[in-house]
Amino acid sequence: xxxxxxxxxxxxxxxxxxxxxxxxxxxxxxxxxxxxxxxxxxxxxxxxxxxxxxxxxxxxxxxxxxxxxxxxxxxxxxxxxxxxxxxxxxxxxxxxxxxxxxxxxxxxxxxxxxxxxxxxxxxxxxxxxxxxxxxxxxxxxxxxxxxxxxxxxxxxxxxxxxxxxxxxxxxxxxxxxxxxxxxxxxxxxxxxxxxxxxxxxxxxxxxxxxxxxxxxxxxxxxxxxxxxxxxxxxxxxxxxxxxxxxxxxxxxxxxxxxxxxxxxxxxxxxxxxxxxxxxxxxxxxxxxxxxxxxxxxxxxxxxxxxx
Numbered sequence: 204x205x206x207x208x209x210x211x212x213x214x215x216x217x218x219x220x221x222x223x224x225x226x227x228x229x230x231x232x233x234x235x236x237x238x239x240x241x242x243x244x245x246x247x248x249x250x251x252x253x254x255x256x257x258x259x260x261x262x263x264x265x266x267x268x269x270x271x272x273x274x275x276x277x278x279x280x281x282x283x284x285x286x287x288x289x290x291x292x293x294x295x296x297x298x299x300x301x302x303x304x305x306x307x308x309x310x311x312x313x314x315x316x317x318x319x320x321x322x323x324x325x326x327x328x329x330x331x332x333x334x335x336x337x338x339x340x341x342x343x344x345x346x347x348x349x350x351x352x353x354x355x356x357x358x359x360x361x362x363x364x365x366x367x368x369x370x371x372x373x374x375x376x377x378x379x380x381x382x383x384x385x386x387x388x389x390x391x392x393x394x395x396x397x398x399x400x401x402x403x404x405x406x407x408x409x410x411x412x413x414x415x416x417x418x419x420x421x422x423x424x425x426x427x428x429x430x431x432x433x434x435x436x437x438x439x440x441x442x443x444x445x446x447x448x449x450x451x452x453x454x455x456x457x458x459x460x461x462x463x464x465x466x467x468x469x470x471x472x473x474x475x476x477x478x479x480x481x482x483x484x485x486x487x488x489x490x491x492x493x494x495x496x497x498x499x500x501x502x503x504x505x506x507x508x509x510x
Contacts, residue, residue, distance in 0.1 A: 249454050250279045252289040252301040256365060256387075257472045258411050258439065259303035262325070264481040265471060266302065266461060268489065269496045276454070285363050287312045293442050294319040300458050302441040305330065305365070313442070320448075322441045326411065327464045329436035331422065332366055334373070335408035337398055338419040345425045348405065355381040357397065357406040359390045366407040372433035373407075394418075411439075411468035413476050456506035460499045 249270060253263040263280055270276040281298055283289040289301040290312040302325065304312070313321060334356070336342045342350065356377070358370040364387055373382055385393055390406070391414065397404045398418055408414060408422060425434055441458050448455040463471075475484030489496060504510035 246275060246277050247451060247454065248277045248279070249300070249451075250281055250298040252281050252283050252292055252298040254283055254286055254289060254303060256303060257413060257475075258365070258468055260481055261468060261471045261475055261485075262302045262461070262463070264475070264485045265488075266458065268482060268485045269499065270454075270457060273496060273500060274453075274457070287363075290319065290442055293444050296444050296446075298444070299447050299454065300441055300443045302439075302458070302461075304440045304442050305437040306440055308368070308437050318445045319442045320445050322443060322459050324438040324440045325461050325463060326439040326468065327462055329438055330365070330410060330465075331434075331436060332369055332407070332409040333422045333425065333434040334369060334405050334430070335420045335422050336405050337401075338421055339401065340403055343421060343424060345423050345427070345429045348423070351403050351405075353381075354403040354405060355383055357383050357385065357390055357393050357404055359387050359407050360384045365409040365412070368433040369407045369409075369430060372430040376429055376431060411465040411472070413469055413472035415465075416469045416473050452507040453503060453509060456503035457499065460502040460506065462499070 251263045251266060253259045267278040267280060270278050281292075283292065283301075286301070286303060286305070286309050289298070290304065290309065292298045293301050296318060304321065306321075306324075313319065334345065334348075336348075340351065340354075342348060348354075356373060358373055359366045361367050361371045361374065361384070366387075370382075370384065373380065383393065384390075394404075394406050394414070395417075398420075405423075408420065414420075422434075441461075443455060443458060471485070471488045474488040475481050478484030478487055501510065
């Protein structure tokens with residue numbers, strides 16, 4: 204009978220040694236579960252299309268960073284040559300979303316193939332585009348350009364990019380003007396050089412874009428509509444594949460919840476421009492703005508019924 208207490212003491216003395224590894228494994232599992240994390244049931248994936256426009260690079264990398272860092276998603280960014288190809292890829296189910304549909308500019312790309320859903324604008328307000336002038340020239344309107352008849356226009360090449368409508372209107376309405384058409388990087392480089400040298404020149408400008416933070420300039424007013432409506436504003440919206448909401452309600456809600464003002468996009472683009480990589484630029488920009496990411500996540504949870 205005296206043996207039983209000894210056995211009991213031995214059993215309890217070994218219990219911590221037996222239970223400790225089990226408890227550690229259990230705590231690790233609970234910790235990795237991410238209570239309240241919509242993606243905690245397992246890694247979820249999202250594929251975002253983008254084009255090589257600064258606003259597209261900015262918003263797609265911002266979405267990826269927030270969803271990977273805060274929500275444990277595995278996000279792939281896939282580059283397309285133009286918005287039409289990206290929209291068609293969404294409609295065909297090749298990618299989940301493309302966040303750079305300028306409306307009504309890209310309205311013709313929608314509906315070519317059924318299977319996409321256009322969300323409300325993520326840009327608060329509208330875009331802006333037109334001919335611009337450095338502030339040091341003190342010109343306020345298209346009419347005022349006559350004072351600088353020899354000043355060239357540095358324009359982005361006509362095409363599908365932001366500001367291209369203005370370049371097309373300049374080519375048609377101002378045939379006597381000296382115009383230098385460049386692709387967007389070359390055009391921005393030319394603007395930077397001339398602005399730094401204090402030269403007299405005009406250029407195509409648009410917002411959102413980091414140029415609005417980097418330089419002091421004015422958009423020329425066009426009361427006589429000499430640019431034939433090329434300065435009309437647009438809305439920037441996301442398009443998602445039609446079955447994303449059903450398959451991943453939270454990812455759908457997260458894309459829908461993202462909202463940025465133009466000055467925030469300008470700042471984000473400038474941060475990316477000055478960083479080693481888009482991801483570094485996004486992470487730098489998010490420092491001190493974690494409240495913004497939390498607001499999107501909170502809104503997405505409520506929309507998806509997970510709050």
